Amino acid sequence: MGPWRESVVFVLVESGPTSRMCVNAALNPLSSMTGCIWASWPCYPSCCTGSSSSGTQERRVFGLFSSSALLQHITAMLECSVSTVVTLLVTEPVGKLSIHSCRVQMLSDWYTMLYNPSPDYINTLHCTQEAVYPLYTIVLIYYAFCLVLMMLLRPLLVKKIACGLGKSDRFKSIYAALYFFPILTVLQAVGGGLLYYAFPYIILVLSLVTLAVYMSASEIQSFKNLIAKKKRLVVLFSHWLLHAYGIISISRLDKLEQDLPLLALVPGPALFYIATAKFTEPSRILSEGGNGH
Structure with missing residues (x-):
């Protein structure tokens, strides 16, 4: 019947005195108005319900959405937790859930790039180092691991719960993260010391x-x-x-x-x-x- 579109449409199918809820892959934009024919339209078993009242259908649909949101929250917590552990393991001392850091004495310790020396006020020596190592870079490493794990795990979750979400809703959590991670990275890079205090x-x-x-x-x-x-x-x-x-x-x-x-x-x-x-x-x-x- 040709390639199926990726969009997901909820179609209510009348079958005698009862009705069935089915999630159908729409073949064309008009399919959501023409109804669902069981002989020619596939119905995903995980999303279909048998003969039941409309109240039961609504409860099952809302339950599907709530469970999808719960799964997304659990996955996000898993990504952040694993990223935290991996970040600690790859930081000195490697393989231990602890870090050896330089003591922070003042706010300027976070912005050593502003204090590059200029002998004779002619040439500036760019010898900036992380005086608060690893407190500055460890956060950036954590964000990087979060992004990698999100790109590995979140698509699998979206595929699992795709039948419970519309096409525009499937990747909202991924799009939101792709917006927030750069913002958080810039905040850490610019205001790491201010945030620390x-x-x-x-x-x-x-x-x-x-x-x-x-x-x-x-x-x-x-x-x-x-x-x-x-x-x-x-x-x-x-x-x-x-x-x-x-x-x-x-x-x-x-x-x-x-x-x-x-x-x-x-x-x-x-x-x-x-x-x-x-x-x-x-x-x-x-x-x-x-x-x-």
Whole structure:
């Protein structure tokens, strides 16, 4: 019947009182309007369902999309984890999950290229070396391994879940990574030193802002709303871990008896939000404003 197009079209096929959901490879742009004929159109077994109600069909389709997203997240975590381990193994000392680095004393240690000597102010000697080795280049190596593993593993995943995604959605995660990796590389190359000193504070601010945005979007105004869904607890604990990591990064736990009590501040932002959310309810503010209070 000629070459099949790569696009994937969901076609609803009527079969008596029941209907079937099938994912068909479209032969031409009009195929999605002409229907599906079982005798001539192939149906992929992993995407087809038997006779069932429309509600069951919708649940299966949405379940297919959610499982596809979960697989993509798991694959991304696997790529990042493997890249981290491989990066540590290839860095001195080779074969060990540890690094020997030069001590960072000041911000200028990250930008030695700006301090090339100029004897007699005539010729500049380009003898730049990485004074903070390997803290500067190890991040770039990590990004390189992430990119290589993504190009090796992600197409296999896309092929596996292709029946659950449209043609425009299959490679979105790959396209996004191809945009973000160059951006992250430039950020590391230009602002590596700034990120080294500021990342604990960046983590703290991001954890606070994202937690506030999430709780506001989810309309969490009490502990009852918070524990109503397991997903909310998972998000909350994830933010707490980030917050704790930021505190540990700042304090470095040099003095345990003084630094460990700081971890008690981790639940503070969430508790403060829940305690004050009722005072910032928009409907209440509007009602009080209308009454002249």
